Amino acid sequence: MGKFMDVAANRDYSKEWQAPGSFPWIFQRPKEPIAQREISVRDNYIRCAKGQQPYWMPAYFYESNIVWPDAMEEHPVPEVDGYDWWGVYWMMVESAGGMITKPDTRTITDFAKWKEEVEWPDLSLVDFKTDGQKIQQMLDPERPHIYECVEGIFERLHEMIPFEESLMAFYEEPELLEEFFQKMADYKIESTEKVLKYYGRVDGVLYHDDWGTQRAGFFSNEMFREQIMPATKRFLDYLKSKVEFIELHSCGKNIQYVPMMLEMGIDMWTPQLFINEPDYLHATYGKEMTFTFPLMLDPSWQETEIREAVRGFVDHFGENGRVMCWIMTENFNAEQEAIARDELYHYSLAYYNKLYGRE
Template sequence: MDFMQRAATRDYSKHWSTKGTFPWMIQQPKPKIEKRQISVRDNYIRCVKGEKPYWMPAYFYESDTVWPDAIEEHPVPEIDGYDWWGVNWFMVDEINGMITKPGTRTISEFSKWKKELQWPDVSKIDFESDGKKIRKTLDPERPHIYECVEGIFERLHELIPFDETLLAFYEEPDLLEEFFQKMADYKIETTDKVFDFYGRVDGVLYHDDWGTQRSGFFSNEMYREQLMPSTSRYLNFVKRKGKFIELHSCGRNMQYVPEMIEMGIDMWTPQPNANDADFLHNTYGKEMTFSFPITIKQDWSEQKIREGVRDFVDHYGENGRVMAWIMTEPMDAEKEKIARAELYHYSLEYYNKLYQREEGL
């Protein structure tokens, strides 16, 4: 099947996300946020860049995500099926997300990727119609962040089995470098389309998982030699366009933070059960912004929620470079609302004192 032709003939003026899936959820308009001392967008950017925010942002809630239907890194709609690379995906209900079907192979072996791999021809895609549609869902008061999924490393182990991907680092380092650089070209091309057609874009949330829950996949030397050049070139493109960079990278990837900073990544949301939030905050908290979770338990009273939020701000607020990702177990919209209100009002007071601002300004 010609997956690129299917993508090229899709009517992107229509919404393609399936109700209840992650793309559907993040494409839904969010409720308006009450007027604040400065715009939610400006305050978020201050926190990302370490420029003295007025309050601690509620991560994800205070931003809008640009998730194009027209970039088919997953099946569109997001149900069992193929993306435009020809990779077979299936939905896992327990995680409400998609993974590649075991045994998926789009090329016979890595050494033959130049001959066998069909690269998406994005010139065929109607980004303009999709951009007009997505722009209508975005809140002008929030920052707009393009979610760039399936990073340079991830895409390779979706095209071929994971063990063969890792072997390529040892067996075909020069050919691997060519592949990663060509993938960086592709990422630059698709991201540029987003900047052209999806209205104001303030930042890019770049996805590339680099580790297990025990450690990164690569030594730092291997990372610097084989993955960092292509990744840096893509991220430098984003920075030259005046956008900030957030990183989504699952795994115990604390070892790569110096490289993240060197590449110009402004912010990382580390996987909570794999990384040490206090170590990251104490070691790198003045050079990089982090999003850490506040987990609200089922039996927490309103008073306990407010105390937990205040403790979080007192613990992580000192550098002005932490966002709070409010999570409830199980999901509880009312408890989230209480926590967000306390986060705003308490952290506003905290930063007024920290930065010697007059109350209410």
């Protein structure tokens, strides 16, 4: 057992490990129950994610619970500067609100030597059972439970070696790259099995793999289809057999990959803000895929203006029943958010009752 896996194997998972204020810590916090709704919050969320005529438009994040295991050390635990169980060194960047790998990180000397040098985590050594019991206590049974599956198949490659070398492997070592991605898919399936076994009900999986820059995807569509899709689809096919829906987190202007996202069975995508055009996505793919789009509340808005903005959002994006509303305020204004959520529920409920003939 390597030194990084040794730390993970000997951690007391009955304790809370994440640093207060970090994303894992925020995601793990218990949420107040949601008042009685027309149907359960869980069932309505799944309806929206799968395009099955929801009763109201979900308020993204607020209406779900995230399953973020402390036992899955894809990042350092706690989430401060340090090593994950692959031996990758991570640094917290406060201005970005998250972690990045240390520049020029290298856990293998050369990609061509990954079979000899990559130290794969031995999951049998980790106390998922105790961690799962702890995490389950913080989950609301009325909300959908979504496993946050971070560090996707491509991301893990460029976390082990410099990014430019990862891209060169697509050209120089395509067969060896395919073997790596398929081996990583095996690992993703094995690790997800632990979550499904020990963390209670899991309704959906939020799979992370960033595929683009602010201008376009990293890969041509042909390269994506030939070298990213096969292993990714195999993992997603496994997920489809186990959970109700798959959501994708993929930063970058990745509109070009939406047809292939659909082929791989992805139900829902939360596109990176401000660089992917909501109107285009809604008009082009809105009947086939669920999207989360932001509703930005101006800090000067009073209740009347907030409610008017929410109604406009529903009128604009509600027609297919496949949009969730991500209510955003400056400095997490709880009062503005509460008003917006109230209007979102009541107005979209009436909207969908009329749309689907439930009146």
